[in-house]
Amino acid sequence: MAEATIDYWASEQLVLCHDDQLGLRAAIAVNDTTLGPGLGGVRCVRYPSDSAAITEAQRLAAAMTLKNAFAGLPYGGAKSVIEAPGPNVDRSALMRRFGQFVMRTGGAYIPGVDMGTSIHDLQLMADAGAEVSCNEEDPSPWTAVGVAAAVRAAIEQTDRREGIEGARVLIQGAGHVGAALAHDLAADGARIVVADIDPERAARVAAEVGGRTVAADEVLTTPCDVLSPCSVAKVITPERVPTLACRMLVGAANDTLSDGSCAELLAARGITYVPDFISNAGGVIHIHSLRARHDEERLRADVLRIGARTREVLETAGATGQTPLAVAVARVRRILADARDASAGARSSGAARRDSERSLTAA
Numbered sequence: 583m584a585e586a587t588i589d590y591w592a593s594e595q596l597v598l599c600h601d602d603q604l605g606l607r608a609a610i611a612v613n614d615t616t617l618g619p620g621l622g623g624v625r626c627v628r629y630p631s632d633s634a635a636i637t638e639a640q641r642l643a644a645a646m647t648l649k650n651a652f653a654g655l656p657y658g659g660a661k662s663v664i665e666a667p668g669p670n671v672d673r674s675a676l677m678r679r680f681g682q683f684v685m686r687t688g689g690a691y692i693p694g695v696d697m698g699t700s701i702h703d704l705q706l707m708a709d710a711g712a713e714v715s716c717n718e719e720d721p722s723p724w725t726a727v728g729v730a731a732a733v734r735a736a737i738e739q740t741d742r743r744e745g746i747e748g749a750r751v752l753i754q755g756a757g758h759v760g761a762a763l764a765h766d767l768a769a770d771g772a773r774i775v776v777a778d779i780d781p782e783r784a785a786r787v788a789a790e791v792g793g794r795t796v797a798a799d800e801v802l803t804t805p806c807d808v809l810s811p812c813s814v815a816k817v818i819t820p821e822r823v824p825t826l827a828c829r830m831l832v833g834a835a836n837d838t839l840s841d842g843s844c845a846e847l848l849a850a851r852g853i854t855y856v857p858d859f860i861s862n863a864g865g866v867i868h869i870h871s872l873r874a875r876h877d878e879e880r881l882r883a884d885v886l887r888i889g890a891r892t893r894e895v896l897e898t899a900g901a902t903g904q905t906p907l908a909v910a911v912a913r914v915r916r917i918l919a920d921a922r923d924a925s926a927g928a929r930s931s932g933a934a935r936r937d938s939e940r941s942l943t944a945a
Contacts (some may be wrong), residue, residue, distance in 0.1 A: 584588040586907075587636075587868040588633050588636050588637055589640070589810060590817065591725045592611075592613075592640045592644070593611045593612055593613045593640050593643055593644075594609055594612050594614060594615060595610075595611075595612040595687070595690060596609065596610070596612075596636070596639075596640065597609065597610040597611075597612075597686075597687065598636070599680065599683040601679050601917035603649075603672040603883070604665045604671065604672065604675055604676050604679050605667045605668060605676065606664070606667070606676050606679055606680060607632065607635070607664070607665040608662060608663060608664040608665065608680055608683065609635055609636045609639040609662060609663050609739060610639065610660070610661075610662040610683065610684065610687065610691055611636075611639040611642070611643035611656065611660060611661055611662065612643065612658070612659075612660040612687070612690050612691050613640070613641040613644045613646065613647045613660060613661075614644075614647040614659050614918065615657045615658040615660040615690060616656055616658060616888070616918050616921050616922055617650065617651055617655070617656055617657060617658050617917075617918070617921055618655075618656040618657045618691055618926075619657060619658060619660075619689055619691065619717065620642060620646070620647075620659055620660025620690060620691050620692065620694050621646065621650055621655070621657035621658070621659070621660060621692045621693045621694065621866060621869065622642065622646035622659060622660040622661035622662070622691075622692075622693070622694065622696075623661060623662075623693065623695055623696025623697075623699065623716075624661075624663075624664060624680070624693045624695070624703070624704070624707075625638070625639075625652060625661070625662070625663045625664070625696040625697045625698055625699070626663070626664040626665075626666050626697070626698035626699050626703075627663070627665075627666050627697055628665065628666045629663070629665055632665070633654065634662045635665050636663075638663055639661050639662055639663045641659075641837070642661035642663075642837075643659050643660050643661040644657035644838065645659070645661075645836060645837065645859055646658075646660060646661055646866075647911070647914070648857075648859040648911065648914050648917075649859035649860075649862070649863050649866060650863075650866055651914045651918060652859060652863070652889075652891065652913065652914050653866060653867055653916045654771050654870065654911060655866060655867065655870050656725055657866070658694070658871070659869070660690070660691045660692070660695075662680075662684075662693060662812075664676075664680060664693070664698075664699075666698065668701065669720070672944075673703075674706055677703045677707055677710075678706050678707065678709060678710040679710070679841075680707060680710075680711040680934075681706060681707030681708065681709065681710030681711065681714075682710045682711065682883070682937040684707060684710075684712035684713075684714070685710065685711045685712045685713075687868075689713055690912075692713055692714065692715055693707060693712065693714050693715070693835055694714070694715040694716040694721070694869060695716040695720070695721070697919075698792065701716060701717055701718070701719070701720060701797060702718050702818070703715045704717035709736045710931065715869040715872070715873065716869060718872070719868070719872065720758070721864070721865035721866070721868040721869055722757075722759045722762070722785025722865065723758070723759075723762050724761035724864040724865055724867065724868035724881070724885055725759050725834055725862055725864040725865040725868075726758075726759045726760075726763040726766060726834065726864065726868065727762075727766065727864050727882070727885050727886070728819075728861060728862065728863055728864025728865075728885045728886075728888040729759070729763050729810065729812070729819040729832065729833065729861050729862060729864065729866075729888075730763055730766040730767055731758055731885065731886050731887075731888045732832050732856050732860060732889060732891070732892045733746070733751060733763075733767060733772075733808055733830075733832045733861075734746055734770070734889055734894060735806065735856075735888075735889040735890070735892035735893045735896070736808065736832045736854055736896065737749050737807065737829045738823075738829065738857050738893075739854075739892070739893050739896045739897065740829065740854045740896070741848035745770065745771065746767065746770050746771060746772050747770070747771035748771060748772075748773060748810065749772045749773065749782035749807045749914065750772070750773045750775060750805070750806040750807045751769075751772045751773070751774055751775070751806065751807065751808045751920055752768050752775040752776075752777065752796070752801060752804055752806040752808070752809050752810065752828065753774065753775070753776050753777070753787075753810045753812055754777050754798075754801045754809065754810065754811045754812055754813075754817065754833070754835075755777075755778055755786045755811065755812035755813025755834075756776050756777075756780070756786075757783075757812065757813065757833045757834070758786035759812050760776070760787070760810075760812035760813065760834070761787045761790075761866055763789065763812060763834065764776060764787050764788075764790070764791045764793065765791055768791035768792065769794065773793065774788065774791045774792070774793030774794075775788075775793055775794055775796055775804065776788040776793055776794075776796075777796050777797065777798050777800070777804075778798060778813075779798050779813075781795070781797075781798075784798075785866045786944075793799075795817070801817075802822055802825050802826055802827065803816040803825055803826075803827050804815075804827055805827045805828075806827065806828050806829075807828065807829050807830060808828060808829070808830040809826070809828035809830070809831050809832075809833070809873055810830070810832055810833040810834070810852045811831075811833035811834070811835040811838050811923060812833055812834040812835055813835055814835060814840070815835055815836055815837035816833065816837055816838070816839070816840040817833075817838055818831065818838055818839050818840060818844050819838070819841075819844065819847070820841075820843055820847055821839040823844060823847040823848060823851060823853075824851075826848075826851070826853060828853065829852075829853060829854065830855075830856075831848065831851065831852040831853055831854070831855045831856070832854075832856040832861050832869075832892075833861065833862070833914055834857075834858070834861065834862045835858060835862070836859075836862065837858065838858045839855075842907065845905040845906070845907040845908070848903060849905045854896065854898050854906070855894075855905070855906055855907065856895070856896070856906060856908060857893050857907050857910045857911075859887055859890065859910070860888065860892055860895065860910060861888065863888055864885045864888065867885050867888075868880070868881060893907050895910050895913075897907050914925045932940065
């Protein structure tokens, strides 16, 4: 294991969990709790090494800090990864055991569903005593609603028009989010193109919305107005940017860009990029809505505000010459700095009040 590649201090809290008897190896990364407990999913996939799993947990936790803060939610950023167990492992027992480790964080981490985990898995963690989210409802439909709002905003802002009638949107990934997104945008008149590693699934979704399909390996080079990655991460790399045939990049997949340099390369090519932590925040907004007991009308309004946030970022980027990514990250830094200042001020006032009370008592 190349432990030298791990930055153990990249998070506020890094918890490594293992149970050899059950075959559990997992990492919980709590990136930042300035705004509240860290909220983020549990990913259960195979990793090439332990160091890769730990590094991914920390990277994804940092992205959750951006997502939750930018969406105006009272949560920090956190994430966990479980190294996918072998075929003979008791998955139910493993998830309950992981729930026990989550419980030990004392509420600093609130897990949800992610790649490789399900609502049932989260229910098992809750059975073990952990505070969890996503153990009753799948948030993916609301993720799609938010992405659709971001797509509409990007098209209208970039093309200086109202509506998306006739816009070509290529959706990469025809799973729960991608399929729902296709239906939503098609209802507004968009022309939908679908790609998926499962050609039959792509064909089914395309037929439902009157669209067409392209092969999975033709996604980047197929001309379209909007490319919407809704499956794998790191679709866009510096080497791939020159091959892109889209004018806008707005998707649901986390970590659409392999690294920050891609944002500058996209801008140089005139491709509008909406940071994924803005566009795919509908799921975490849904989670907060459930926890806060908001009704569906309030939830929908909150998710649709993703469109307004998208417009604001694109307007600022256009006016300042910055990339949308730089604008959005700077805004999150201000949000966190203001929250820390407010917290420090409250502690200072409390200390001053206690000192005054002690002085009066002494007198």
